[in-house]
Amino acid sequence: MTASPAGEGDATGAGRSIQPTSQFAGDDGSADEELAGLLAGHATGAVALADVVARLASTRVLVPVLAELAVGEEVAGPSGQTLHVDKEASSGVVALQAPDGRRALPVFTSVAAMSAWRADARPVPVEATRAALSAVNEDWSLLVVDPGGPVTVQVPRPAVWALAQGEPWRPALEATQDGLRVEQEVAQAVTVAAAPVQHVVSAHAEPGRKAEVAVVLALDPGLDRSGLDTVLGQVNARLGASDVISRRVDSLELRIGAAR
Template sequence: MEKRELPGHIAAALAGAGGNTDSAGQSWEGRDLSGSGNPLHNFDQDDGTADAAYTEALSALVRGTGGEVDVVRALATARVFVPIVAQLAEEEAGAHGLSADKQADMALVTVQAPDGRRALPVFTSIAALEAWHPEARPVAVYAARAALSAVAEKAELLVVDPGAELTFVVRRPGMWALAKQQEWVPSYKDEWLTGIVSQAVAVEADISGVGLAPGGGIGAKTAAGQIVAGGGAGPELRLVLKVREGLGRTELQALAARLQRRLGGDPDFMERVDSLEISFTR
């Protein structure tokens, strides 16, 4: 089995938490680990519950008084828990052909999204993680660090609290913004993209107008069935094209394919847009 190394910051956090002794074998008992000078972690006063600012931003999204940008902004400064599980690394043959000396490494948990993309699950509370995977070990990190771990694992989505009342998905551009500690601008609100798209459609004589709108997949659904306007896995961006009368289905499909290839070859577009759908108007 190929050995998967933990990202350095996750390995360090794991090594500094959860045992009866430190790395030198000295007992934790009787030692004061509180205060800003604690070198082991930043969460010594953490009670394992969800970050209040994130919870409020998510509630505002459900109420319709906030947006997914606000949720990602709150997540940027929140502590989350990354699930770690043991995986078999080596297995040697013992006496009489029986396996022996098994060694287990700790590995990040990744999941596959419905569209096939790899996703890294993170949790805002210990309770949410334990409800999802009782055997996983929680490692507390800031969300930006979790996003870096997702990039290292070649994940394209950060899934917050899978299995909860509302699972919030941070799509690739938002995940990258978290990792780089930058403000995230959703593609459907990104004025920079207007120029890129306009240039891409300029060579198409059958197109007389173009608009950018939220894609049909940005919404998420609560466990109770309520649709909220954010936190979905995509499609993220809808390209609305006004075309001339008389174009048939085959011609429209060919037109959409040409635009997708053209935009897919633009690195700025690919960095800013997670997923795309195209619709037509007359």
């Protein structure tokens, strides 16, 4: 991911909105034990990301402030990602840029985790909900927890929004005995949005291959390229206008499938 300015040219930017409060005056910089345990469990697949996010909602995190930051510097990210530093924030708070171009605010569970990432980073303690609100205000989509380890977790956009609003996060995908499936409300919203478009025979949602959720369309046969583009554009517009999808789905992909 790449780092970029926090609130550059904006008096209401993240550098001002994540100032610590007096409640952290006695903070020793240690990680919350329950959160640390959940992160360790998530690394092994034993704990769902939703449980990590739920604990984040009631914990303090540390936001790094850097006096200097090298453009183009690379840091480690979740799932083997390489996260790129873009440039220094005027406030010293940085954003990381993901391979898909979205920006994330790095947050840390402890001073030790932050020091493993950048020894020269100064920790600013804030509630995780306030950090999420700061990211939302800056139009940064993600949070990355402990980018230097020991366990790095990327908090997706819908979860960041839920944290910022003080609401529980309901993932778009849920686990079953047979694997992942799209949660019922989300699946229904996909059908309601896509099915009415002309030339769409049917539409359903399933876990995506490259995105979180795949919208699988069965279309009338014989559409030319122009007609196909029109249909896909209309489906995209209706999906984008769905409140359920915008709140709960991190990313979508469209696929053409056989009629069901």
